[in-house]
Amino acid sequence: MKTEKLKIALQKSGRLSEESMNLLKRCGIRFTNGLGKLRAETENFPLEIFFLRDDDIPEYVSDGVADIGVVGENVLAETEKAVRTVEKLSFGRCRLSLAVPKNFDYRSVKDFEGKRIATSYPNILRRFFAANDIGVEIHSISGSVEIAPSIGLADAVCDLVSSGSTLFSNGLREVETVMNSEAVLVSRPNLDAGLQKLLDKLLFRIKAVKAARRNKYILLNAPNEKLSEIINLIPGMKSPTVMPLAETGWSSVHSVINESDFWEIVENLKNAGAEGILVLSIDQMIN
Ligand code: ATP
Numbered sequence: 001m002k003t004e005k006l007k008i009a010l011q012k013s014g015r016l017s018e019e020s021m022n023l024l025k026r027c028g029i030r031f032t033n034g035l036g037k038l039r040a041e042t043e044n045f046p047l048e049i050f051f052l053r054d055d056d057i058p059e060y061v062s063d064g065v066a067d068i069g070v071v072g073e074n075v076l077a078e079t080e081k082a083v084r085t086v087e088k089l090s091f092g093r094c095r096l097s098l099a100v101p102k103n104f105d106y107r108s109v110k111d112f113e114g115k116r117i118a119t120s121y122p123n124i125l126r127r128f129f130a131a132n133d134i135g136v137e138i139h140s141i142s143g144s145v146e147i148a149p150s151i152g153l154a155d156a157v158c159d160l161v162s163s164g165s166t167l168f169s170n171g172l173r174e175v176e177t178v179m180n181s182e183a184v185l186v187s188r189p190n191l192d193a194g195l196q197k198l199l200d201k202l203l204f205r206i207k208a209v210k211a212a213r214r215n216k217y218i219l220l221n222a223p224n225e226k227l228s229e230i231i232n233l234i235p236g237m238k239s240p241t242v243m244p245l246a247e248t249g250w251s252s253v254h255s256v257i258n259e260s261d262f263w264e265i266v267e268n269l270k271n272a273g274a275e276g277i278l279v280l281s282i283d284q285m286i287n
């Protein structure tokens, strides 16, 4: 019997490509992705990868050409295809925002009434203004949206922003966030049991990789008389591992800490007498 494979669609080349491929690699899936290749077979997981334009991914997944895919929530919301969001992936973060020329005297979203707005996201924008009960003229263009006001094509734009530097260098000011977005794993609605099992297996690994990214492994040496104080500073997975060092009176303490409060904790540990603090990244973490 031919073994069933899960077909996944990834962005071919663009902002999501590298992180999408890295995620699969961190999940222990080996594949070769030659430049310009549209398909890749994987060696040690029943997966087949298709490399596509990101705009096409929701459609390929909803049509069943691919079973699952990695795509930005922004593209998902714009295309309105029947796919299921399985997991947020914590990369490709950006926001879809409205921006106006610097000399636009902007006070509230009502100031857009009757204005011409250039965007590559006409569906999302139409819904946004309908919900706010504001009438606008939407000009749908496929790229270089940020130059539309300076060439007289529009009064404002709605575009993806991460740092805001593109808007700034085009004389635009971000005034409203229409939606926040990150990359997500999507699936077609009705996977058969065999494929669903493969997806669950992949998801188990993805969650382990995501958890690992949020955490660091920390090792340090502590004088025994400071041990309880130091242990109290470390909110570990359970409780930290404590082992005696060869030198009497000293112990080695190991634990896992959250990346977000890691600097704070390290500083406190040092002040409490910890020495030789090592912080390592974690590849996978299974709780
Ligand atoms: P394709 O050729 O595949 O159609 P594209 O040019 O439409 O690519 P990219 O610019 O590569 O798309 O962006 C892909 C996705 O990356 C976006 O849809 C969005 O979800 C995410 N993204 C993250 N940060 C940004 C940003 N600063 N600008 C644009 N997209 C971003």
Ligand code: MG
Residues within 6 Å of the ligand: 053, 054, 055
């Ligand atoms: Mg695209």
